[in-house]
Amino acid sequence: MSTLFTKIVAGEIPSYKVAEDENFYAFLDINPNAKGHTLCIPKKEEDKIFDLDEETYIELMRFSRKVAKAIEKTVPCLRVGVAVVGLEVPHVHVHLIPLNDMREMTFQHKVSMTKDEFEQLAEKIQSNL
Numbered sequence: 001m002s003t004l005f006t007k008i009v010a011g012e013i014p015s016y017k018v019a020e021d022e023n024f025y026a027f028l029d030i031n032p033n034a035k036g037h038t039l040c041i042p043k044k045e046e047d048k049i050f051d052l053d054e055e056t057y058i059e060l061m062r063f064s065r066k067v068a069k070a071i072e073k074t075v076p077c078l079r080v081g082v083a084v085v086g087l088e089v090p091h092v093h094v095h096l097i098p099l100n101d102m103r104e105m106t107f108q109h110k111v112s113m114t115k116d117e118f119e120q121l122a123e124k125i126q127s128n129l
Contacts (some may be wrong), residue, residue, distance in 0.1 A: 003091040009043050016122040019022040019070070019129055023056070024063040028047070028122055029095070030110055036075035036121060040064040047090045064094045070128040071098055075119070081105050 008027065015027040018038050018069045029037040046052050052060065063109055077098035078124040083105065084094055103109050113121070 003092065004089050005039075005041050005091040006043075006045050016118045018122050019067050020061070021063065022059060026063070026067045026096075028118055030118075032075070032097075033066045033095075033107060033109065034075075034098050034100070035111055035113065035117075036071050036077070036105040036125070037095075038067055038071060038096045038125070040067055040094040046092050047089070048086060049084050049092045049094075050091060060092070060094065063097060065087065066083060066129065067125070068096045070125050071096055073128040074124045076100075083107075094120055 004013065006020065009025050013053045017025070017027050019026040023043055024040060025043055026038055026040045029039050039071050040060065040063055042056055045126065049057065065080070066080070071080050077099040079099050079103070080103045081097045082094060086092065097104055099105065
């Protein structure tokens, strides 16, 4: 059965795409810890990050770094935090979270954004890739 993220990659579920290449896809988290919270995923379904083959793992980190650098250019923050948890969706995903405060990494404090805000932010991050 396809995961939620596989359906996003296939275009069956809409997303606010930030970046994409042949093997990876990045999109804004719709329940963000902070403005600019982005998920980077491999297009190929895999449940756990350390089950990825080494090459895919390294390429996912390289892709995530590129997206993080674009987020830093777009969203005012002290740094971009990285988290890999993987409990909510059984598909590898790297959280990139713009940080100005430690509580933004707790996944307990969320921010609300409108559809227009998501769209504009995704476009701005894309332009900084």
